[in-house]
Amino acid sequence: MVSLYEERFDEILINIEKVRLEVNQHQIIKIIAVSKNVDSDAIQNMYNIGQRAFGENRVQDYKIKTELLNELPLEWHFIGRLQTNKINALIDLNPTLMHSCSSLEMAQEINKRLHVKGKTMNVLLQINSAYEEQKAGVLPEDAFNVYEKIISTCKNIKLKGVMSIGAHSDDESLVKKSFQITHAIFKKLESKGAKYCSMGMSSDYCLAVECGSNMLRIGSTLFK
Numbered sequence: 688m689v690s691l692y693e694e695r696f697d698e699i700l701i702n703i704e705k706v707r708l709e710v711n712q713h714q715i716i717k718i719i720a721v722s723k724n725v726d727s728d729a730i731q732n733m734y735n736i737g738q739r740a741f742g743e744n745r746v747q748d749y750k751i752k753t754e755l756l757n758e759l760p761l762e763w764h765f766i767g768r769l770q771t772n773k774i775n776a777l778i779d780l781n782p783t784l785m786h787s788c789s790s791l792e793m794a795q796e797i798n799k800r801l802h803v804k805g806k807t808m809n810v811l812l813q814i815n816s817a818y819e820e821q822k823a824g825v826l827p828e829d830a831f832n833v834y835e836k837i838i839s840t841c842k843n844i845k846l847k848g849v850m851s852i853g854a855h856s857d858d859e860s861l862v863k864k865s866f867q868i869t870h871a872i873f874k875k876l877e878s879k880g881a882k883y884c885s886m887g888m889s890s891d892y893c894l895a896v897e898c899g900s901n902m903l904r905i906g907s908t909l910f911k
């Protein structure tokens with residue numbers, strides 16, 4: 688049976704490839720299928736056409752879906768705001784990558800609990816590169832120092848790079864600027880072991896690739 692998502696997925700891959708080849712032929716770009724608004728059947732359908740990495744933003748939904756799909760070899764990414772009282776539950780789910788660590792304090796809270804459990808977690812530092820009040824994340828000018836501080840004080844956290852949400856604007860130049868800011872921080876952090884620059888969603892993934900993203904979080908346009 689042809690999955691109902693196959694055509695959409697192909698279209699998105701073609702769009703990404705076009706930009707990727709213009710920017711950097713050697714760049715590998717990972718796609719996280721953001722499944723926060725769909726059920727486990729939809730994830731299964733996406734799995735059937737080859738997708739393995741999925742993103743959730745609520746710990747409770749994430750737990751339910753992994754339990755329903757535990758036979759499948761999936762990668763789970765946590766991309767949402769994390770409340771302190773959900774940290775332990777998230778750790779117990781063993782996420783492949785936690786994208787949304789938004790402050791030094793949060794890193795230290797997560798680290799404390801990881802230490803107690805004798806575990807580690809791969810984490811990205813979220814950057815508020817558009818300086819938007821409603822968004823979480825460290826400010827660009829603080830990012831490098833906070834990143835270093837997490838490395839030196841949070842031994843159970845394995846920092847793997849940065850995550851950002853593009854500026855909330857119809858003005859493409861503003862979105863681009865926010866991606867460029869994030870990417871510049873990422874480049875600087877490569878010397879500290881940063882591997883992933885997670886930016887780009889349904890409305891702006893091509894622009895994100897143009898600006899150097901190597902990890903896209905695509906939800907609505909993929910699952911529609």
Ligand SMILES: *Cc1c(COP(=O)(O)O)cnc(C)c1O
Nearest residue numbers: 721744766888889904905906907
């Ligand atoms: C929902 C969400 C996405 C995906 O957004 P779409 O516009 O549906 O592609 C990506 N990143 C984060 C942090 C999200 O919350």
